[in-house]
Amino acid sequence: MQIGIIGLPSSGKTTFFNALTGQEATTGDYSLSKEANMAVVKVPDPRLERLAEIFNPKKIVHAEVQYVDIAGMTGGKSTEKKEAAYVANLRNVDALAQVVRVFQDDNIPHPDGSIDPIRDIDNVNSELLFYDLLLVDNNIQKLVKKLRVSKDDDAQKMLNLLNKYKDALESETFLADLELSDSEMKTISGFGFLTLKPQLYILNISENDIGSYTISDDIKSAMKPESKSSAVSLCAEIAMEISRLDEEDKREFRESMGIDKPALETVIRESYRLMGVISFLTGSDAEVHAWTVKQGAKAPKAAGAVHTDFEKGFIKAEVIQFEELDKLSSWSEAKSKGKLRLEGKEYVVKDGDVILFRFNI
Ligand SMILES: Nc1nc2c(ncn2[C@@H]2O[C@H](COP(=O)(O)OP(=O)(O)O)[C@@H](O)[C@H]2O)c(=O)[nH]1
Ligand SMILES: [Mg+2]
Incomplete structure (x- = not known):
């Protein structure tokens, strides 16, 4: 399972990545050519601790999710709008986590000059639509050429599908919101369409809003795909600080901030749910183990x-x-x-x- 972290520059992607993974990747670096940050995160699962009491195993193995922090989203600002290497990276992930800037901080300029989460969501989503449209167009051209030379039923079928997607994408419909049959999904799985992936929105709020922030209906209706998205709000900066403490300090810190449960557990649970996967468990005196399978x-x-x-x-x-x-x-x-x-x-x-x-x- 791999989740790609996307969002505009300085929305807090790398801060969020660090919070999740306990790594110390450089934040505040807006260069687009940087290598992706990548880390494996253990899925928190209190059931494993209880199983360890029951089985007395030599080791405890958590389910794992891999997170990739890929810089490159520009909100349509890039002069040369071509499919970059980072998009190719993104095509392989199972789900997207879109970090959206909600926090106010005059010291950190927003690339568009003001804080406007809905505008930002629309910009990032336009980019996803754009990249899928580019992919569809390229493949349509190839197929048309091929069909000019010889008749080919499979190629014709694929061309019909791609033309349907082209229409959808041009009217800003995410492919995940089309009703695609299982066999159609299988046929097109190799393309790695970005608008087909589930999206978890990470609303990166100010420290002051912890505990009082609610996600507005306007934000909810900006979230695409309609059928496969959900949102979690958290303060990435604080979450990162908490992640660096030991367990005892973590609890105390959360209590003092009025945070009832670890935000990152919610993130991981929600992404699990969105991806349509579950954990089952095994136990023996060798190990207790959580495994991930499709629902x-x-x-x-x-x-x-x-x-x-x-x-x-x-x-x-x-x-x-x-x-x-x-x-x-x-x-x-x-x-x-x-x-x-x-x-x-x-x-x-x-x-x-x-x-x-x-x-x-
Ligand atoms: N005040 C505040 N600053 C944040 C928060 N999250 C990130 N930042 C800061 O915003 C800047 C950009 O964050 P970064 O994670 O590098 O953003 P990225 O460009 O999306 O990877 C850094 O200086 C962070 O310290 C937050 O929740 N509150
Ligand atoms: Mg970054």
């Missing part, structure tokens, strides 16, 4: 996430919901009390399932 994944697919051979050799899964296991003291107690369900190939894995796979390889 709707069946038991053999989940087994395959643990080990590729497990998918082919899948026989059954012994399953218990975490909350259920939490009330007991051990896996063997769950077994002896008949709390473990035996599930087969068609079982759809749920978030928080603790699973022991039976397989044959």
Whole structure:
């Protein structure tokens, strides 16, 4: 799972990246040619600590999400509007986190001279539309050329699809808001369309607004894609400072600021939800482990996430919901009390399932 952080210069992307990842990438650097910052973030999951009490494992392994901080969004200011390397980077990510400047700070000039989150969202989204349109146009040209030389049903089909997308993009509709069938989604997955990706908006608010800020309806209606976006507000600067403290100080600091739960946990949970993925858990005396799978994944697919051979050799899964296991003291107690369900190939894995796979390889 990879999430690309986008937004205008000095919206707080790198500050947010540092807050999430505990890294110390340079902030306040607006140069566009910089290399992307990249880091793997452990998905916070208190269930793993409880599982560690139950299984006494040698190690605890969290689910992971990779974050990429890519400078380059200009809000349409770039003189030479061509597809840059950073867009190519962005095409590979699973979701976008768009950092939007809400905070006031006279020492940090806004590239457009004033604080206006809706204008900024529109500008960044126009850029996403623009890059997808460019990609569609290029491919339409190639296909037209090809079809001039010889008839080709697949090429013709693709051309029809791309013309449909062209119309949508030109009327500023995100591709994620079109109703695309599963097979259509599969056909076009290789393009990496930016407007097809879920977007989590990070509203970067002032320190003074922590606890009192609410996201206005106007901002909500500016958020695209309509069908696959959501928003979290946080103060990136403070979140970054908190991330550098140890656990005890973190709690005290949050209390003093009136922050009830870690903003970054909300961010990670929301991005998880947007991407349509869930975590299931496994436990043994070797390790307790949280794994990521697509929502709707069946038991053999989940087994395959643990080990590729497990998918082919899948026989059954012994399953218990975490909350259920939490009330007991051990896996063997769950077994002896008949709390473990035996599930087969068609079982759809749920978030928080603790699973022991039976397989044959
Ligand atoms: N006051 C305030 N300043 C912030 C906040 N977030 C970021 N900044 C500052 O804004 C400047 C630009 O931040 P940076 O993360 O480098 O933005 P980027 O260009 O989007 O990567 C830096 O000087 C940050 O310290 C915030 O929440 N409040
Ligand atoms: Mg930056």
